[in-house]
Amino acid sequence: MKSAHSARLALITRLSDGEFHSGEMLGEALGMTRAAISKHIKVLQSWGLDIYRVQGKGYCLSQPIELLDEAWLSAHTDIPALAVIPVIDSTNQHLMERVGQLSPGSVCLAEYQQQGRGRRGRAWQSPFGSNLYLSMYWRLDAGPAAAMGLSLVVGVAMTKALHDLGAPGVKVKWPNDLYYQDKKLAGILVEMTGQTGDAAHIVIGMGLNLGMGAHLNDNIDQPWAKLAQACSPMPSRNTLAANLIHRLKASLIDYEQQGMASILADWPQLDNFIGRPVKLLMGDRQVKGIERGIDEHGALLLEVDGNITPYLGGEISLRRDD
Numbered sequence: 001m002k003s004a005h006s007a008r009l010a011l012i013t014r015l016s017d018g019e020f021h022s023g024e025m026l027g028e029a030l031g032m033t034r035a036a037i038s039k040h041i042k043v044l045q046s047w048g049l050d051i052y053r054v055q056g057k058g059y060c061l062s063q064p065i066e067l068l069d070e071a072w073l074s075a076h077t078d079i080p081a082l083a084v085i086p087v088i089d090s091t092n093q094h095l096m097e098r099v100g101q102l103s104p105g106s107v108c109l110a111e112y113q114q115q116g117r118g119r120r121g122r123a124w125q126s127p128f129g130s131n132l133y134l135s136m137y138w139r140l141d142a143g144p145a146a147a148m149g150l151s152l153v154v155g156v157a158m159t160k161a162l163h164d165l166g167a168p169g170v171k172v173k174w175p176n177d178l179y180y181q182d183k184k185l186a187g188i189l190v191e192m193t194g195q196t197g198d199a200a201h202i203v204i205g206m207g208l209n210l211g212m213g214a215h216l217n218d219n220i221d222q223p224w225a226k227l228a229q230a231c232s233p234m235p236s237r238n239t240l241a242a243n244l245i246h247r248l249k250a251s252l253i254d255y256e257q258q259g260m261a262s263i264l265a266d267w268p269q270l271d272n273f274i275g276r277p278v279k280l281l282m283g284d285r286q287v288k289g290i291e292r293g294i295d296e297h298g299a300l301l302l303e304v305d306g307n308i309t310p311y312l313g314g315e316i317s318l319r320r321d322d
Contacts (some may be wrong), residue, residue: 005087007032008040012049012128017020018064019058022145047087048127049111057117063211065129066237068109076242079105079136079249081261087128091135092191092205099193099201102137105249109134109241113207131226132241135205138252144192148312149174150297151190156263157251158186159270162241167231169273174300174318177200178208179272182320183225185209204248210237260298268293277321278302280311287311288321 005091005130010030014021023034030037041059045051050062070084071243080103087109088094095108112128140146162170162178173179178186187206194200209226211234227235235243254262268274280287280302299310300318 002073002119007036008044009086011037011040012044013067015059015061016065016067016129017050018061020054020060022058026059044128048130058281067129068111068241069198069238072238073109073242073245076238077107077245077321079245081106081243082109083107084109086111090205091133092203095135095137095203096191096193099137099203099314104137104139106137107134107245109312131210132206132208132237132244134208134241134244134253135203136245136248138202138204140200140202140256142200142256144194145199146189146259147192147200147202150202150204150255150269150296152294152298153251153255153260154188154190154206154248156266156270157247158188158208158244160266161247162227162231164296165231165235165243166225166233169230172267173215173272174271174294175298175316180225180227180230182272183223185225185227204252206244208240208244209233210240260296264294265294273318273320279319279321281317281319282313282315291318 003274006028011026014026020050023189026037027034035106040052043049045250051059052062053059067100069082070082073084074082080096085094085108087310088108089109090113091108093115095102095106113133123287152175155178157177159170159172159285167180169180170185171179173184176188176190186206189205191205192200192205210227211226251262271291271293274293278289278291280300287302287304289302292301292303292308295301295310297310297312299312300316301310303307
């Protein structure tokens with residue numbers, strides 16, 4: 001499997017410039033037959049890469065891609081360890097399996113996740129090189145109870161980083177998404193191990209749509225946006241990753257010192273649905289009202305018939321009420 005991935009990654013590197021490359025030239029460069037090249041191209045297409053072939057010209061990516069540079073990222077981020085694993089099951093799972101071996105702030109990035117996942121075990125579409133898949137390990141000595149509301153802190157950190165990079169229209173959607181023009185731009189997954197009374201070991205994952213192609217629409221069950229729509233010019237993927245890592249680490253340090261107070265002042269300006277009609281879905285139950293922000297615990301405040309009630313829990317979904 002490793003050798004197959006090595007050949008495919010070498011092929012991607014050749015194609016990453018967005019120019020045409022003939023099957024014959026690719027085969028000569030990589031030491032394989034044109035038939036083998038064709039088979040590898042089919043696998044790359046299954047990874048979400050939009051590759052097409054023109055008779056007499058060869059293979060071409062629909063647009064150039066910038067691959068992640070582990071050495072550059074390590075040199076431009078102040079963290080204990082950083083790994084770029086091009087093809088992985090899940091960046092979160094990779095760190096969760098190594099919790100006892102990691103220092104707080106350790107980061108894993110990938111070009112393609114074979115089993116990317118979101119909240120409640122849902123699949124997260126992770127096409128190769130189109131988006132950003134990033135996870136960070138953190139340790140909270142105050143224990144699992146201190147992690148309440150952490151996804152909101154991460155959402156605010158990501159949003160402010162994207163604002164700084166030229167995407168001021170990005171907002172946070174409670175409890176764990178980033179939105180642009182009412183469409184999902186990014187998702188956050190916080191996973192945790194640890195017993196009451198002990199430190200909490202936390203892995204924070206984020207998947208950010210950058211330039212994902214419309215050819216993947218059939219695999220996504222909700223309206224989505226990509227950073228290329230919100231930000232012009234687009235920052236490089238490596239610059240973007242470095243900025244998010246820096247902002248995430250700083251926000252976690254602030255959170256350890258201040259708790260939810262670290263984001264409460266910023267929340268009203270960043271909340272995608274504040275002051276708007278929404279509905280909360282809780283299993284078979286549905287509650288409609290006006291969203292009024294969050295309280296000091298990170299609970300969503302919903303106004304119904306003049307009364308404001310806080311809602312907090314892992315099985316609540318927030319939707320706009322049209």
